[in-house]
Amino acid sequence: MEKTSLKYLQIEACLERVLESLNPDLWSSEKIEKIREVFSSHAGLLPSWLYVEAVEQAPVAISITDANANILYANKAFTEVTGYGSDEVVGKNESVLSDKCTPRQVYRELWHHISHKKVWHGILVNRHKNGERYLADLTIAPMLNDEGGISHFIGMHRDATEPYGFEQRVSNQKTLIETVVNSTPVATVVLDGQDRVIVDNQMYKALISDLGIEEPALTFLEILRAEMKEGWNAAKSSGKGFRNREVRIDLGGHRAPRWFSCAGVWFVENDIGAGAFFKGGKRDYLLLILTDITPQKRQQEEAHINTLRILMAEEEQIRILRETLLGAIHRIRQPMNQIQAAIGLMERRGADGGNAALPELLRQVLDSGQETIATLRNCIPEVLSAPRLPVNLNQILHEVLLLSRDRLLANGVVVDWRPTPLLPSVLGSENRLRTLFKQLVDNAVEAMNSSHARVRELRIVTRVDDDIVTVDIEDTGPGIPPEARKKVFEPFYTTNGASTRQAGLGLTMAQEIVNQHHGIIEIDPGYRHGCRMRVRFQITKKRTRTEQITHA
Numbered sequence: 034m035e036k037t038s039l040k041y042l043q044i045e046a047c048l049e050r051v052l053e054s055l056n057p058d059l060w061s062s063e064k065i066e067k068i069r070e071v072f073s074s075h076a077g078l079l080p081s082w083l084y085v086e087a088v089e090q091a092p093v094a095i096s097i098t099d100a101n102a103n104i105l106y107a108n109k110a111f112t113e114v115t116g117y118g119s120d121e122v123v124g125k126n127e128s129v130l131s132d133k134c135t136p137r138q139v140y141r142e143l144w145h146h147i148s149h150k151k152v153w154h155g156i157l158v159n160r161h162k163n164g165e166r167y168l169a170d171l172t173i174a175p176m177l178n179d180e181g182g183i184s185h186f187i188g189m190h191r192d193a194t195e196p197y198g199f200e201q202r203v204s205n206q207k208t209l210i211e212t213v214v215n216s217t218p219v220a221t222v223v224l225d226g227q228d229r230v231i232v233d234n235q236m237y238k239a240l241i242s243d244l245g246i247e248e249p250a251l252t253f254l255e256i257l258r259a260e261m262k263e264g265w266n267a268a269k270s271s272g273k274g275f276r277n278r279e280v281r282i283d284l285g286g287h288r289a290p291r292w293f294s295c296a297g298v299w300f301v302e303n304d305i306g307a308g309a310f311f312k313g314g315k316r317d318y319l320l321l322i323l324t325d326i327t328p329q330k331r332q333q334e335e336a337h338i339n340t341l342r343i344l345m346a347e348e349e350q351i352r353i354l355r356e357t358l359l360g361a362i363h364r365i366r367q368p369m370n371q372i373q374a375a376i377g378l379m380e381r382r383g384a385d386g387g388n389a390a391l392p393e394l395l396r397q398v399l400d401s402g403q404e405t406i407a408t409l410r411n412c413i414p415e416v417l418s419a420p421r422l423p424v425n426l427n428q429i430l431h432e433v434l435l436l437s438r439d440r441l442l443a444n445g446v447v448v449d450w451r452p453t454p455l456l457p458s459v460l461g462s463e464n465r466l467r468t469l470f471k472q473l474v475d476n477a478v479e480a481m482n483s484s485h486a487r488v489r490e491l492r493i494v495t496r497v498d499d500d501i502v503t504v505d506i507e508d509t510g511p512g513i514p515p516e517a518r519k520k521v522f523e524p525f526y527t528t529n530g531a532s533t534r535q536a537g538l539g540l541t542m543a544q545e546i547v548n549q550h551h552g553i554i555e556i557d558p559g560y561r562h563g564c565r566m567r568v569r570f571q572i573t574k575k576r577t578r579t580e581q582i583t584h585a
């Protein structure tokens with residue numbers, strides 16, 4: 034600022050007023066004069082004594098050396114950090130501070146830098162006057178003379194033993210945690226608040242390639258949130274987390290489903306961002322542990338399938354018995370209808386052809402026939418009504434495929450199983466629905482067999498559209514001609530001719546089961562490669578059952 038500038042003059046006048054108003058008891062005339070001198074002689078620049086004081090009082094150990102590191106000056110903080118008074122070190126080399134355990138290479142680099150007029154910054158091991166070692170976080174800057182040569186060095190250092198120890202402890206803890214997490218024999222991940230994986234272990238990495246999913250943790254999160262609903266937030270806010278949540282991953286195709294037992298716990302970390310320095314802040318993390326329980330579940334499933342096999346064999350016997358009895362009733366009814374018609378004819382004509390006993394005889398035959406029908410009807414085993422529960426059709430179809438495995442293999446049928454990733458449940462009877470889909474799969478195999486199809490492919494697709502779950506069962510058999518597409522659902526209608534063992538009641542039963550579940554079953558008229566049976570059900574409004582995740 035120029036001494037003649039208006040601003041300078043204004044400030045000077047202002048300063049004069051302030052100095053005049055100072056209490057002479059508190060402010061000596063020398064002090065006031067010094068202030069005046071500082072202001073007027075430097076016109077806004079600081080006086081040299083202030084620089085000296087600034088260095089002297091700086092809270093960092095400062096030393097000034099000649100070009101050979103011989104100490105010329107050391108400030109107060111230098112004494113505090115090193116234990117040496119200024120008078121003890123002036124004239125000595127900075128090496129007096131060395132603990133002699135810093136590698137030579139470090140000094141070589143230090144000198145290489147500073148002798149090339151560059152600032153060096155690094156850590157050296159120093160020894161305090163009392164003999165204790167400490168870490169010196171040191172910066173050395175060369176000071177140049179008018180010719181551009183090095184005249185002095187200024188060294189500034191602080192004791193970094195404590196922060197280094199702290200850093201090391203944090204680093205050791207991190208290594209320890211990483212080692213523990215890595216050696217954990219279950220897939221483990223830590224996710225941040227934005228569902229980003231920030232720590233994972235070897236088992237999790239193995240899971241990525243195993244499942245063929247880019248970030249399996251996200252898939253698990255999606256399922257767990259869908260399953261737990263409000264429970265998810267409750268588990269988070271209570272701090273208790275969750276455990277033993279079973280998740281099924283259906284990989285589709287020829288790959289067997291996998292099961293995992295999931296546990297999760299949230300933890301909070303202080304935000305270390307600069308923005309949170311004054312405000313504070315917390316970050317949520319989720320530790321997710323995924324234990325593969327597939328072997329145990331497979332054993333359970335094997336046992337379950339064996340039970341189902343027995344159950345379905347019994348049901349099959351009952352079904353055959355029902356069909357046989359219904360078939361017998363159907364057969365008896367045909368001649369009885371004719372007898373009934375003959376009696377009616379005779380009565381209308383009033384002629385008995387000379388044999389009045391004939392209508393009576395026919396009536397007796399009719400009565401006995403009806404008795405037989407009634408007896409047969411009483412013998413038809415009842416279909417027990419099962420409780421309605423939310424059912425996952427992916428699970429049912431998977432079981433049907435397992436139940437049909439031997440038959441499919443024996444007939445050389447290739448299965449293309451394409452479950453939809455997230456299938457909501459439908460309300461129904463597991464047994465009845467299993468019987469329905471088993472029937473449709475059996476029909477498909479039978480159709481491909483009877484037509485001696487060269488390509489034998491069974492494709493099962495599940496899909497969700499709005500509130501509707503659709504299951505397509507496609508085969509590469511001869512298909513069903515348009516004129517027969519309604520009739521096949523009628524009792525005793527069969528496209529397989531008289532030679533077949535089928536009574537023509539399978540699709541009737543399928544229709545009945547679909548009706549009981551308020552669904553729709555139809556033959557897709559647009560399908561050209563065989564037959565596509567399409568079954569549709571309304572999804573359960575309240576999603577109370579596990580939704581499955583499946584990946585084709």
Ligand code: FAD
Pocket residue numbers: 096097098100101102126127128129130131132133135140141144145148157158159169171173186187188190
């Ligand atoms: P020395 O024989 O002194 O030096 C070891 C190596 O340094 C030699 O092999 C040589 O390559 C190089 N070297 C030494 N002197 C020179 C020179 N004048 N020109 C070019 N290369 C040279 N050391 C500490 O241990 N602790 C400190 O806190 C510390 N503070 C320092 C502050 C300043 C401002 C400066 C300039 C140096 C400081 N040093 C410090 C370095 C110190 O001067 C010594 O170099 C170091 O301590 C090693 O000492 P020594 O006796 O073991 O080996």
